[in-house]
Amino acid sequence: MKKYGVLIFALLLCFTLSACGNSSSNANSKEQEKDMSAAESKSSADKSNNNNEGEQTERKTLEKVGDSLYDSNTGTVTLNSLKDISNKKLTIGDLNLKFIDAKVITVTDISDSFKEDLEQSFGVRPKEFTYAQIRYKTENTGKDDISWRGFRKAVTSEGQQVDLDFNLSLGIPNPSSIDMMPNSKMEENMVWVPVNKGEKSIRLKGEDVLKKDNSKKDFIVYGKEIKIDL
CATH class of the missing domain: 2.60.40 (Immunoglobulin-like)
Incomplete structure (x- = not known):
């Protein structure tokens, strides 16, 4: 162990959404938010699984x-x-x-x-x-x-x-x-x-x-x- 150290892992996800315009664009914006939320949930689940598998x-x-x-x-x-x-x-x-x-x-x-x-x-x-x-x-x-x-x-x-x-x-x-x-x-x-x-x-x-x-x-x-x- 020639180089021994302490490893600290930090992951930070930041999403910013903005929407403006008529009712059609609002509907698109909501759909985008729904898709983003689903993607973020999957990412969090994958991260949780990886953390459990590699905890040691x-x-x-x-x-x-x-x-x-x-x-x-x-x-x-x-x-x-x-x-x-x-x-x-x-x-x-x-x-x-x-x-x-x-x-x-x-x-x-x-x-x-x-x-x-x-x-x-x-x-x-x-x-x-x-x-x-x-x-x-x-x-x-x-x-x-x-x-x-x-x-x-x-x-x-x-x-x-x-x-x-x-x-x-x-x-x-x-x-x-x-x-x-x-x-x-x-x-x-x-x-x-x-x-x-x-x-x-x-x-x-x-x-x-x-x-x-x-x-x-x-x-x-x-x-x-x-x-x-x-």
Whole structure:
């Protein structure tokens, strides 16, 4: 799964009819409206049937604990827990991080391609894979260009340190290196952390923040860590 993402399907139909003139044209207009209505009803019915037939492959979000779906790129994914962590913030120099939510997800019936990805990253082909998915936003509140390398390490509640570089090979949007202009934001960032199903918390280590102008006194602000409840 080199490129993993969330697919959102939106269909919008808009019909506008206008009629004017004598009674004959009104009759034609009504007939047209009748035909259009029948066509729209058929379209809606076809769409409903297609949605029912392809529900497992088209639905790409896990919103409630216990939700499960099949993704051909990974396997069967199940949401074990979901926590709102919007009260969590981390500041490293001019970089402000605002967290959104934390999901613990288990993948079973793992696809061959995802098994290969996991083997390349961890040296094993597991029967199932559980990870915490942490979403967050970044903002440069300063007047200088800065760069940041995201979250590179995590520590579980049992003290096990985890290398997060595998996010790069899986295509997860945890920055390998981002340059942010002054007073700018990036809304969608995410990091995966391998955990046990019953994991209650992890510690994330944010990397150093560097200013483009290395003559500045505060050219480098060393990274910090934050505890995230799951």
